[in-house]
Amino acid sequence: MNQGPSPSNGLPPRISLKAWAAYLGLCLVLALAITWDLTTSREKEMAAAQQRTHATSILVSEWLYAAFETSGALLRSMAGEIRPESLASEDNDPEAHARTNQWLDRHLQLLPHAHAIALFDREGVMTHTSRAARGVGHDISDQAHFQALRDDPSLERQVSQAFFSSEANGFLVAHAQALRDANGRFAGLLGVRLDLGFFDHWLERTELTRGSSLTILDHEGRLLARRPRDTVPDFDAQLGQPVEAGALRPLLHQATDTVHFSIVSPVDGVHRSYTAQLVRDLPFLVVVGEAKQTLMAAWWQKLWTLGIAWLTVAGLGLLVLRGYLSTVRYDTQLHHSHRSLKQANQALSEEIAARKRTETDLRRSEEKYRFLVENxxxxxxxxxxxxxxxxxxxxxxxxxxxxxxxxxxxxxxxxxxxxxxxxxxxxxxxxxxxxxxxxxxxxxxxxxxxxxxxxxxxxxxxxxxxxxxxxxxxxxxxxxxxxxxxxxxxxxxxFDPLTQLPNRRLLAQHLQEAVQHCHQGHHHGALLFIDLDNFKILNDTLGHDQGDLLLMQAARRISGCVHESDTVARLGGDEFVVMLRRLSHHPHEATQQAEIVADKILATLNHPYLLDGQEHHSTASVGITLFHRELMSADELMKRADLAMYQAKAAGRNTQRLFDPGMQASVTARAALEADLRRALAEGQFVLHYQALVDDDGTLTGAEALLRWQHPQRGLVPPGEFIALAEDTGLILPIGQWVLEAACAQLAEWARDPRLKHLKLAANVSARQFRHPEFVPGVLRALNTTGADPRRLKLEITESLLVEDVEDVISKMRQLRARGISFALDDFGTGYSSLSYLKQLPLDDVKIDQSFVRDVLTDPNDAAIARTIVALAGTLGLRVIAEGVETREHWEWLSRHGCHTHQGYYFGRPGPVVAMLESLPKRPAPMRRAHPSGPG
Known part of the structure; x- marks a missing residue:
């Protein structure tokens, strides 16, 4: 039986096995711990890099969005000053054409990074440009942004993707504003053209770490700008060219707003971790990347440090283990043989040498660790x-x-x-x-x-x-x-970048919180909507920079009128909102508190403003609405305060108004009526009724065409209920054109009947319709389309037309008079009357207003006015027509005093043309001829 040590190593097998098992177990546990820590660190480094690239991409995208909001506001302001119909007339007027180009040049200075501002007609041909000698006649009808604005009436502005411009000999991006004529039809566009240096400007504002990149692409994957540029060979040649963007497909197809990925850059070949972000409402995306080598440098340092530490611990453990085993081996061999002692001495020498090597390795690892720490x-x-x-x-x-x-x-x-x-x-x-x-x-x-x-x-x-x-x-x-x-x-x-006040988004959050607090605390809050009066005039006369100075001063003044717990916000333009918290529990007291603040704001905004050393005066209009226990959305409260503000505007400005439900009802009814009017125009619900004009013998000499609205639910609607709204909304223009065309069609039909071809037909024309640049072409177009005889058409105008620009009125009347059209002055004596202008107007008739005719038999004043009008018309060589003739006595009195054309219920009420013609045999018998018998 073997009672000594194993001949292979001189140790009992059980001791050797346990020692090695303990050593390997320790090494394994330490390796697992280091692996877990390295894995966790790597994930944190990647997450931190993703967070940094995401933050930078959002920052640059918001910069771009704000920049295009600025150019959009300028385009909107410029479009409000453009009359497309007047631009076409500049083809034969070089001076006017040059003035328009100079106007574009002045606005180009407000956008320092823009290439040009240009006007294009409805066919896509450039007619004007801020660089007058270049590009006129250039055609963009094949470009997507032009086609989108032309084909979609609801689209106001459009930002294009990058496109190559032969006129600019490079890639451009266009920011375009649709132009509409008075009828809402597409009339061309106003466009800011930006070269790719515009995008490069925004990248200069960011500081990139070593190995990072920042790129802007469009939705076609074209390269618009990049930082850094010096790492890309022949960078300028790559601008505007598509790049390999397989990882960006979800963004290019707009399936998501943000995407994170890691690839080798197709531009400069560097492996990076990227974040790509869509720029909201714009066809661009921002791609930010950090080089894997840079962002993982600290991780690699940690890997080396922990790896060396693990090797050091393992080496020390091995040294201890081998020392322990050698000691056991020495004791065991000492008891058995001299040869074993010699082997132990040899093993000890080897261990000493190993220990020295381990110490050297440890010293080197310490030096590496110190290098990592210090650097x-x-x-x-x-x-x-x-x-x-x-x-x-x-x-x-x-x-x-x-x-x-x-x-x-x-x-x-x-x-x-x-x-x-x-x-x-x-x-x-x-x-x-x-x-x-x-x-x-x-x-x-x-x-x-x-x-x-x-x-x-x-x-x-x-x-x-x-x-x-x-x-x-x-x-x-x-x-x-x-x-x-x-x-x-x-x-x-x-926050608003100009005034540093909260913007609409932050105001909505604060307002929703305030509504909840008022609901829970049973107290009131208030919303004040403030609009500066006539601010556009300041911008147009002194410039946008002066307007900005005034807005900043106004913001400070408004903020000084409220408590710190209240909120002052700027919605944009010249609109501010103040939200007051914790007003009284009692509605009357809360209203008084809000009105006191509104009066204080009005007073402080009335003080003169100092703009570059010059005083400027401005006022404001304030709308107020309260909120209490009723839970309402922020949009609803804003709508109520806005309505109240417009009531303050209507009351003469520089005042305040408190919202009441009647305002909402009035606005709702007005909106419903406007929608019905538009539907009536589209569906042909308008009809003409006719009222006869007769002479002293009761003979039909003509008729007046009167507009009526055949509403599908309300029946026949008289013009008094909708004409004012049509004037305010501009619908009077297409409605008035329809009246002219229908009246001319009726004249053409009468011309084919021998009994009726001598009749004249009068049509009313509103002041706004008459002043429109397309009025004269519209009248001539109606005549040409229907074939009506212009000598049988009479246009009735009112004295309100003579309040301004009388020379233009006279010019248009003479143009139409030359074609045979006659004119009548309606409601004479009730409005603006000037004999100096009256004798210049190419009139044929004046109509005595029915308010004077009604009481000529009983009121001496009305009788005197009627006789005076007849005498004045006779002096000027004009025919007189009397409105509102309701009895035979009226008819005879007017005829006796020189008025020989009559219109009124005595001869028939307005109705369809068939009803008027059927009453022809029923005209009253001619009056007996009599000489005037005195003043009557």
Whole structure:
């Protein structure tokens, strides 16, 4: 039986097996722990990179959105000043054409990065440009943005994707505004043309880390701008060209707003982690990438550090194990043979040599660790259990400005912002109590220059040889740039860039919270909608820069009228909103409180403004609405305050009005009537009724065409209920044109009947219709289309037409008079009367208003007015027509005093043409001829 050691190694097998098992187990556990930590660190590095690229992509996309909002506002303002119908007349007027080009040049200066501003007609041909000598006649009818604005009446503006322009010899992007004529039809477009340098400007505002990239593409994947440029060979040749963008397909198809991916860049061949972000409402996307080599540098440093540490521990363990085994082997062999002793001496010599090699390896690993610590960009730190600094890496000097040795021994709270101390104490206490890894925390640290820097830190417990926790250690990273980007994104998203007031989005959040608080607390709140009066005139006369100065001063004045707990916001343009919180429980007192604030705002806005050393005066109109226990949406409250503001405008401006339900009902009814009017025009619900004109013998000499609306539910609607609304909305233009065309068609039909071809037909023309540039062409078009005799058409105008631009009125009347059309002045004596203008007008008739005719038999004043009108008309060589003749006595009195054409219920009420003609045999018998018998 074998009672000695194993001849192979001189040790009992059981001892050798247990020792090696313990050693390998320790190495395995340590390797698993390091692997888990490295995996977790890698995920955090990738998540942090994704967060940084996402923040930068949102920031740049918001910059682009804001830039196009600015150019959109300018386009909208310019479009309001353009009359498309007048531009066509400039073809034969070089001076007018040059003035329009100069006007475009002045506006181009407001967009310093724009290539040009141009006007295009409805066929897509450039007619005017801010660079007058270049590009006129250029055709864009094949471009998608032109076709979209032409084919979609609801589309107001469009931003194009990049396209090659032969006129500019390069790629451009267009921001275009549709132009509509008075009837809402497409009449061309106004476009700002931007070269790709516009996008490059926004990339210059960002600071990129080494190896990072920032790219702007359009929805076709074309390269518009990139930073850096020097890493891309022949970069200028690649601008405007599509790039390989397989990972961007979800964005290009607009299936999502954001996508994260990691690829080797097809532009410069660098492997990066990317975030791509769609720019809202625009055909562009922003792609931000961080080089894998750069963002993983710290991770690789950690990998080397932990790997060397693992090798060191494994080597030391192996040394200890082999020392232990050699000792056992020595004792065992000492008891058996001299040869075993010699072998033990030899083994000991080998172990000494191995120990020296291990010590050399350990020293080298320490040198590598020291190199990593001294050259790491992040701060490595070691704190005592009570929070005093025992060690910080040299990067503290780079990031914080202090000498690392000068802070050793000081408490970390000396450098942390007071507001952030609780979260730091909580995290470090958790490490000390539980010995667990602390969650990442973010806090501010004071720099040597007094500024505050943001850090992200993660801590681990520090233990001695016995396993007791003797402090904590960790890594801190500077995240100030990321925090600044987040703050700037928040500012862009929730604050107005000009006045720094909350914008519409933030106001809606505050308003919804205030409504909830009022509902729960049973008190009132108020919303004040403020609109500066005549602000557009200031912008047009002094320029947008002066308008901006006034807006900033107005914002400060309004903010000074309310408490800090209230909210002042700017919606855009010259519109501000004030939200008042915690007003009285009683409605009457709450109303008084809101009105006091409104009066205070009106008073302070009435004070003169100093704009570049010049005084300017401005007023405002304020609409007020209260909210209490009733839960309402922010949109509904804004709508109510807006309605009240328009009531203040209608009351003469520089005043306030409180919302009441009657306003809403009036607006709703008006909107419904306007919708019905538009439907009536589209569905042909309008009809003409006719009222006869007769002479002294009762003979039919003509008729007046009177507009009626055959409503499908309400029946026949008289013009008094809808003409005013048609005037306000501009619908009077297409309605008036329809009346002219229907009247001319009736004249053409009468011309084919020998009994009726001598009749004249009068049609009323509104002042707005007459002043429209297309009025004269519209009348001639109606005559030409129907073939009516212009000598049988009479146009009736009112004295209100003579209030302004009488020369233009006379010019248009003479143009039509030359074609044979006659004119009558309706309701004479009730409005603006000027004999100097009256004698210049090419009139044929004047009509005595029925308000004078009605009482000529009983009121001496009306009788005198009627005789005066007849005498005046006779002096000017005009025929007189009397309206409102209701009895035979009226008829005879008027005829006796020189009025020989009559119209009124005595001869028939207005009705369809068939009814008027059927009454021809029933005309009253001719009156007996008599000489005037005195003043009557």
């Amino acid at each position: 790491s960009y992040d701060i490595l730190y070691l704190f005592s259990p009570d929070g005093h600094i025992e060690f910080v890496s040299p990067s503290w000097k780079t990031l914080m400005g202090h000498d690392p040795q000068s802070v050793v021994g000081r408490h970390f709270s000396e450098f942390v912002h007071p507001e952030d101390l609780p979260i730091c104490h909580q995290a470090f206490s958790h490490v000390m109590r539980h010995g667990h890894h602390a969650q990442d925390i973010e806090y501010r640290v004071r720099h040597q220059d007094g500024s505050w820097r943001w850090h992200n830190s993660s801590a681990l417990p520090s233990r001695d040889e016995t396993g007791q926790i003797v402090g904590f250690q960790g890594i801190a990273r500077d995240i100030t740039a990321r925090k600044q980007a987040e703050d700037e994104i928040k500012t862009l998203a929730f």
